[in-house]
Amino acid sequence: MMLVTKPVAELCALLIDELHGELPSRIFATLLSKGRSTLPQLSQYTSMTLRQLRHGVAVLLQHNLLFYHLDPGTEFAFYEANAEHAYNLVRTGKILEMIDTSFGAPAKDVMQSLLLSGQTRISDLVAAYQDKIEQATKAGGIVGDEDDFGAETNGVNGDSHPAKNTGPQVKSTAHLNSIICRLVEAEVIDVVHPKTFESSHDVLKTVEKEAMDKHFPAGIKGNKAKIELQERIAEGLRKVRDECKSLKRKLEQNGSAAKRRKLFTGVGMTNGTYEEDIDPALDPKQVIRINYEKCLVDLRNRRLVQFATDIFGETTAYVYGVLLKLLTKDLPRCRSDPAMDVGEDKDDDDEKGRRSVTTDQILDNLKTSVDLSLGIGKAEKRQISSAAAEKVELYPPKKKVLIAEAEVDGEASPDEDEDDSDSSEESDYDSDYKAPTTNGVNGTHGTKVKFDESAAPKERRLDRPTQLRQHLLLLSESRQHFVRHCGPNEWTVDFVPLINALREAELDSVIERTSGRQGLRLVRILRAKGKLDEKALPNVALMRKPELQQKMLEMQTAGFVHVQEVPRDLKADVKKSFFLWFCDVDRSLNRLLDTSYKTMLHCMQVLEALRQKERDVLETTKRTDVRGREKDTMRKEYYERYSRFLECERKLFAQVMRLDDFVSVLRDF
Amino acid sequence: MSGRGGRGGRGGRGGRGPLTNGRRAVAQNSVPWAMDGDIVLDGKPSELFPPYDVPKAPLLSRKEEKQVSYFLLFREQCQDSPLYTQARNWTQSSGTTARTYGQDQLNKRYGQMSKATVDPFTAVPTYSHRFKKVPRTLPDLGSRPFAKDFFPPELHATLDGDDEHSSGNGPVAKRRRVGPKTLGLSNITSYKTAEELFLPDAQQLGVGAGAGAASMDKALQFIDTIEKQNGDEEAILSGEDDDDWVKGNGEDDEDGNAEEDDQYEDESGDDYNAEAYFDGNQDDEDYDEGGDDGGDYF
Numbered sequence: 017m018m019l020v021t022k023p024v025a026e027l028c029a030l031l032i033d034e035l036h037g038e039l040p041s042r043i044f045a046t047l048l049s050k051g052r053s054t055l056p057q058l059s060q061y062t063s064m065t066l067r068q069l070r071h072g073v074a075v076l077l078q079h080n081l082l083f084y085h086l087d088p089g090t091e092f093a094f095y096e097a098n099a100e101h102a103y104n105l106v107r108t109g110k111i112l113e114m115i116d117t118s119f120g121a122p123a124k125d126v127m128q129s130l131l132l133s134g135q136t137r138i139s140d141l142v143a144a145y146q147d148k149i150e151q152a153t154k155a156g157g158i159v160g161d162e163d164d165f166g167a168e169t170n171g172v173n174g175d176s177h178p179a180k181n182t183g184p185q186v187k188s189t190a191h192l193n194s195i196i197c198r199l200v201e202a203e204v205i206d207v208v209h210p211k212t213f214e215s216s217h218d219v220l221k222t223v224e225k226e227a228m229d230k231h232f233p234a235g236i237k238g239n240k241a242k243i244e245l246q247e248r249i250a251e252g253l254r255k256v257r258d259e260c261k262s263l264k265r266k267l268e269q270n271g272s273a274a275k276r277r278k279l280f281t282g283v284g285m286t287n288g289t290y291e292e293d294i295d296p297a298l299d300p301k302q303v304i305r306i307n308y309e310k311c312l313v314d315l316r317n318r319r320l321v322q323f324a325t326d327i328f329g330e331t332t333a334y335v336y337g338v339l340l341k342l343l344t345k346d347l348p349r350c351r352s353d354p355a356m357d358v359g360e361d362k363d364d365d366d367e368k369g370r371r372s373v374t375t376d377q378i379l380d381n382l383k384t385s386v387d388l389s390l391g392i393g394k395a396e397k398r399q400i401s402s403a404a405a406e407k408v409e410l411y412p413p414k415k416k417v418l419i420a421e422a423e424v425d426g427e428a429s430p431d432e433d434e435d436d437s438d439s440s441e442e443s444d445y446d447s448d449y450k451a452p453t454t455n456g457v458n459g460t461h462g463t464k465v466k467f468d469e470s471a472a473p474k475e476r477r478l479d480r481p482t483q484l485r486q487h488l489l490l491l492s493e494s495r496q497h498f499v500r501h502c503g504p505n506e507w508t509v510d511f512v513p514l515i516n517a518l519r520e521a522e523l524d525s526v527i528e529r530t531s532g533r534q535g536l537r538l539v540r541i542l543r544a545k546g547k548l549d550e551k552a553l554p555n556v557a558l559m560r561k562p563e564l565q566q567k568m569l570e571m572q573t574a575g576f577v578h579v580q581e582v583p584r585d586l587k588a589d590v591k592k593s594f595f596l597w598f599c600d601v602d603r604s605l606n607r608l609l610d611t612s613y614k615t616m617l618h619c620m621q622v623l624e625a626l627r628q629k630e631r632d633v634l635e636t637t638k639r640t641d642v643r644g645r646e647k648d649t650m651r652k653e654y655y656e657r658y659s660r661f662l663e664c665e666r667k668l669f670a671q672v673m674r675l676d677d678f679v680s681v682l683r684d685f
Numbered sequence: 686m687s688g689r690g691g692r693g694g695r696g697g698r699g700g701r702g703p704l705t706n707g708r709r710a711v712a713q714n715s716v717p718w719a720m721d722g723d724i725v726l727d728g729k730p731s732e733l734f735p736p737y738d739v740p741k742a743p744l745l746s747r748k749e750e751k752q753v754s755y756f757l758l759f760r761e762q763c764q765d766s767p768l769y770t771q772a773r774n775w776t777q778s779s780g781t782t783a784r785t786y787g788q789d790q791l792n793k794r795y796g797q798m799s800k801a802t803v804d805p806f807t808a809v810p811t812y813s814h815r816f817k818k819v820p821r822t823l824p825d826l827g828s829r830p831f832a833k834d835f836f837p838p839e840l841h842a843t844l845d846g847d848d849e850h851s852s853g854n855g856p857v858a859k860r861r862r863v864g865p866k867t868l869g870l871s872n873i874t875s876y877k878t879a880e881e882l883f884l885p886d887a888q889q890l891g892v893g894a895g896a897g898a899a900s901m902d903k904a905l906q907f908i909d910t911i912e913k914q915n916g917d918e919e920a921i922l923s924g925e926d927d928d929d930w931v932k933g934n935g936e937d938d939e940d941g942n943a944e945e946d947d948q949y950e951d952e953s954g955d956d957y958n959a960e961a962y963f964d965g966n967q968d969d970e971d972y973d974e975g976g977d978d979g980g981d982y983f
Contacts, residue, residue, distance in 0.1 A: 037770035055839065063792050070843040071823045077836055094836035110757030113748065116755075132762050133829070133868055140830045227796045275785045303832040343977050345923070391983075508779055510767040639816040670745050670753045 018683065019047060022101045023613040028102035030620040035105055036079060039072040043462075044081060047097040052085075054092035078134040080305060083215035094316055096215050104308045106616075109669075114318065115204070125185040127648060129304060130518050135208045138196065138301035145192050158284035168605065172422060177606075194299060200298075203310040203348065204261040207301040224367075241445045253353075261348075263302055309349040315352055316685045321675070323518055324498060328490060331391030335487040336498060338381050342373045342410060343509055348370050350511070350685050372508040377486055388483035392490065405489050409500050496521075515685050520680055523576075531571050534559075539576055542599045551594040568597060575607040609682045612675045619668045626668075630661045767825035829868050 018024070025048040033041035046061050047053065052330050053061070058069050073095060075163055076082045080101050086093040108131060116124040129144070130136060146306055186192050227248040234241055317340040323335035382388075450565040488507055491498040496517040502508045528536045542548060542555055553568070554561045571577045578600055583593040627634060642649045646658060745753065763769055827846015836844060 035760055036768065036822070037821075038765075039770040063789075068823065068842075070840055071826060072770075074826055074831075074836065075770075075824050075839050077840070078768065078831065084837055091839070092837060108759050109752040109754075112755040112759065114751045124755075128759060128762070130760065132766060135835065136868065137830070137832050140868045162963055208832070210835065213835060295733050303835065410789060496721075638818055639813075640818060641816040666745075667742070667752055667759070669756060671742060673749065673752055673756070674742070 018103065021612070021613065022609065023617045024099065024103070025049065025616045027613060027620065028099055030413060030617070030624070031105045032076075032081065032102055032490075035108075035619070035662070036075055036081075039068065039424055040075045040081070041080075043069060043072040044076060044097055044102065047082070047095060048099065049508070052094045052096040052256060054094055056092065058095070074549070077213070080135060080212075083205045083218070084213050085215070085218045093104070097555070101308065106672060107308075107311070107680075109673060110315060110676075111308075112305070112353070115199075118314070119195075119198060119202070122185050122187075122191065123199060126192065126195050127199065128305070130304065132207070135305040136304050137301065137303050138298050138392070141150075141191060142189050142300065145186055146189055149186070149188065175191075178616050196298060198264050199266060200304070203264060204307055204314070205304050206307040208265045208305050208311075209259045209262075211256050213258065219253065219256055221611070223249055223256065226254055242436075255337055260307070263298070263304070266299075267296065290337055312350050312680070313344050313347055314683055315680065316511075317344060319681065319685065320498075320518070323496075323521070324485070327494065327496070329391045331386065331388060332490055334386060335378065335382070335388070335484060336491055338411055339373055339499065340490070340509065342377055343371065347371075372502050372506045375481060375484060375488065375505045375507070378488075378507075383483070388480055388487065391488045392483065405493065407501065408503060410502060431615075438486065475504060511685075515681070518681055518685070519605060520601060522678065523601065523608065525578050526608060527571070530574055531567065532574065534567055535576070536569050538564070539571070541598055542577060543601075547596040547598040549596060550579075553597060576604050603683055609679060610684075612679050616672050616675045618680075619672045623665060623668045626661060633657050633661065655667055767821075767828050770822060770824050771820045 020028075026046065028048065029041050029045035032044050033232065042062060043058065043065070046058060050057075050061055055073070056067055057070050058073075059066055062069070064072075073082065077084065081098050081099055083096040083302065084093045085096070112124055112128055112131075115127045126141075131484065133141075133144075191682075196205065213223070213278075227245060230250055232241065233247060236245055311534060312632065317337065320332050320340060321337040324336045328336075491503070492501045492507070497510065497513055499507050500510055524536060527539055536559055537551075538559075541553075548556065550565075554564050555563060559567075568577060568579075572579060576599060577597055580596045580598065581593055582596060583589070587591065636654065637646055637658055646655060652659065815921070818915045825846070826844055833841055833844055
């Protein structure tokens, strides 16, 4: 799934070094380069002692960064690096921020503790929190009781407060329990089971063997048996995969799950009343950990909402966010695994079909404070072809959207260019929604509805469901196919073509940044026309030949366009052969992905170099008498150097995270 | 290339010169100034650092700020946890990006603390070493509970903290476990941001309010007054104004001490850090000022 190239390997090792230290990072790097190995082998590779290795491997396993496989009866286990989880470390900040906005600060606190300690038994976590709460109450008693109230309100705003206010983030073990319940129900936390540590390859092997022994003891004969075996294997794999959802299932069996959820979604954590009694006590023996797959689904939702914001504006994007949230509530991962989901289509066909949301559901989940009349234009009835607008598409589109998108359209690109503008701040569909002051940014792209500003103001006063429908129709009409109108008043999202459109939008903005508008225009011409001869291109593009050639070469070195040489005769004379320009989106994207890995790695290396440069300052700040009081104890120049370093560090990490945004669009979504 | 030159020679395309010189002749005809007589050669060396439009990343949005802060806070907590190990030896590795060939060289990159790698300038034990955090080379696994059923059996002893050098499960190892193990939650709740650090100086001094800051302030004021009184440096250097010299000497004694203390603590926590003493003070204005007015240093 994730191709581990050299830059990726180095990046993962550096990330582990950053968060968990040098020893695990060394072991991880060795495991990545040498493949699966046992402890004695590792000792040979790294010339470290077995004791060191055991400690390092234990840390890595605790943080879920390794797979291991132990054949029964053997002494040594085989360890294998889990590069995906190592890469996910870079998303920690994003995941925490997401949890913070959608579940509140206390949930973020729990999540952070969980990330910090790796897989944890629930009882241990509860005990740790109990300790902390007791300490906090003791300290609170000394400081004074009136502080409690202030701390409570502060807890909501985030945790950038002095240590005095930390305790009450999670107020009691019951509160902790309810938080864990909510997170488990949202699937962002799942249960560790013995198979968690088997690499997917090992799991496949065991499942395959089981299926063979159980159902085909005499061997496989014929195509029919082969297909059946495939299905059995897929079934077995799914069973293994679902094991980590056991806790969630148990919670849902309680029956009150839906009710509890309903109580909580509206309430949030702003007021101090928690319905703790309703939550069932969790089995303290269970071991829980973060489920990155589900976190990715949520991150994808946010990215798509941002994409919609760029194209339509705030209100429509908000509606879209609500729709996505409802739609992906039970979606376990961004992409279905071809090995496992083979049979699923057949078995749960009706279930798949049910993955849609009705207009009423969305309406129920919208905040009443949102003014839906914003962001949609007004048009007279006769100007709208309602048949075309309300067209119901029962099935996902068959043809690739990439080709459909190739219509040369100069208008659409600027939307993506201002990715980082302020508007993205408001796109969090969960909490800080603000009603936009202007009407929709640009509602007219490629839609069949033509708006008329002079339409009668009376028509603006539509009722809420109709307005909501307008937004949804707007979404479904766009070139990117944000939403598919899959039945009367039913909506669904085809993620694959949509993500492809998003990818292409990203690619376009990169091309525009590097080669300018001219370059982007040329690329779009090539996409529309397919392969074009070198001599024909100036005519099509209406550009002068030398300029054009320079641009094309520039883009070829950047990997956006490619050239193919077709000899006219056997001698393959260069002067006579054709040179065909074309652009291959997948190839460009792969190259971009690789470049982003390299840039991320480079950022981390720059940081390391900076650290080495400023090491005398940094060593000072690590001292126990200086730490926390840097301002008072350090001299001015040193202090300035230190703060400059901190600023650089922030910028570098921010750059890494932005690149990760890009990588997740290209690779994971 | 040589083949082509040979052909040229045989063909007799070369003008004057011996037969083997064909290549040079071809080159002579095709150099730019042979083809174009009016050409003016620009003999200037190319600019070493030509102006380059450095692309700048856009400023962080509020959301990104939050994300980065959360990440940094998380990292800070991680580095504070008992599982974090770091034994980096800066003096030895002159850059982590250096090319390595083979495992031996790679291993050398990770510094080992031994007598050979000790920095002679900082290794002499001093008082301020008490404040130095000793980097952990092995994670402290014994201090916290683990879900042991998910680890292979070969690691179980290690997870208990019983993995001593002898690897024997003797009473020595057992002794370490005292009381119930608890999962410690980090107490670090904030991470210094650059904005927090860039506070105005006035506030900084006000907040400081410690004796050190106050005396530093006084010293600076004193230095100012001396400078005003004396007018120029030569007066001090020649030692004409005895009163001031004596006064300065007396006052400077304490202040000098305070300054020195500060300085040493700031830099590396050593009494004698020669490297920093020379390097650090060249661009150190405070020190220069002190040297100028306080004639006692001579």
